[in-house]
Amino acid sequence: MNQPVSLIGAPTDVGAGTRGSSMGPEALRVANIGPVLASHDLDVADRGNLSGPPNPNLPPVDGYRHLAEVQAWNIAVHDAVYAELALGRRPILLGGDHCLGIGSISAVARYCREQNRKLRILWLDAHADFNTQTLTPSGNLHGMPVACLCGHGPKELVEIGGHVPAISPKWVRQIGIRSVDQGEKRFVHEMDLEVFDMRYIDEMGMRHTMEIxxxxxxxxxHLHVSFDVDFLDAEVAPGVGTTVRGGPTYREAQLCMEMIADTGRLGSLDVMELNPALDVRNKTAEVAVDLIESLFGKSTLMRTRP
Structure with missing residues (x-):
């Protein structure tokens, strides 16, 4: 039996500009994420949904929208993800918007420090999510989680997990990036974040990208994958709040997931920004579950499990 898996729902869109990703966990369950993973000889426990404050839908204050609510949700996520890791299980966080990556990844980083393990984070996304209070055009905290994890953000968020910064930019590999704000772009270069943007993937191919x-x-x-569903091309995955044309095709995304699975190192996963309110007959949730199945070893006859 493979290492057991725990599903944790975080039904909030408190960090996003568009409402609806709060319904993401249920859409993934409707697309049978639990039974699909269980069919791969995995012990799957669905822990249900976390609870937290509702979305007040207010304008930004001092450059941040809904900071107190985002903090509360991320503390709940941190505690739930850390608890599953401590039990020797692999947490899969069902978002919710991508601000929740702060709680999830700070928990993984804390666990790795305690176990004296190295951490590698794959950030699969159309966006770098490296904005700060002064750089953000919107104040939406789902555009800031990587910066917060690297120590650049409000005290309320950078201190979650008890270690500042929670991670080093050197541990992160961003893949599929194609929408970065101007000031954010300069900050990404300044911090030397390793980014494989769509031009790189176009020129070098997904296989070479993933090998590096x-x-x-x-x-x-410990390999952590933070999978924002808007990583995928909008034709493949329309059900997201911030679609950006020109993302990886279905086949490129499958190759990406299969190569991650081949390492045998996947220790935790976020599935973020699925927005059923913008989807077509739950198509995006079904594509996401299909790709997650590949992350956990779905294989054609040509590939045997490593």
């Missing part, structure tokens, strides 16, 4: 992104993983490395 996964290079130097070893038995002591």
């Amino acid at each position: 992104a996964l290079a130097t993983l070893d038995a002591n490395t």
Whole structure:
């Protein structure tokens, strides 16, 4: 039996500009994420949904929208993800908007520090999510989680997990990026974040991209994947609040997931920004579950499980 898996729902869109990603966990369940993973000889426990404050839908205050609510949700996520890791299980966080990556990844980083393990984070997204209070055009905190995790953000968020910064930018590989604000772009270069944008993928191919992104993983490395569904091209995944044309095709995304699975190192997963209110007959949730199945070893006859 493979390492057991725990599903944790975080039904909030408190960090987003568009309402609706709060319904993401249920859409993934409707698309049978639990039974699909269980069909791969996985012990799957659905822990249900976390609870937190509702979305007040207010304008930004001092450059941040809904900071207190985002903090509360991320503390709940941190505690739930850390608890599953401590039980020896693999947490899968069902979002919700991508601000929740702060709680999820700070929990994984805390666990890795305590276990003396290295951490590698694959951030699959159309956006770098490296905005700050002064750079953000909107104040929406789902555009800031990577910056917060690297120590650049409000005290209420950067201190979740008890270590500032929670992670080093050197642990992150961003894949599929194609929408970055001007000031954010300068900050990404300044912090030396490793980004494989769509031009890189177009020129070098997904296989080469993933070989580099996964290079130097070893038995002591915990691999965390933060999968924003808008990573995918909008034709493949219309059900997201911030669609950006020109993302990876279905086949490129499948290759990406299969190469991650081949490492045998996947230790935790976020599935973020699925917005059923903008979807077509739950198509995007079904595509997401299909790709997650590949992350956990779905294989054609040509591939045997490593």
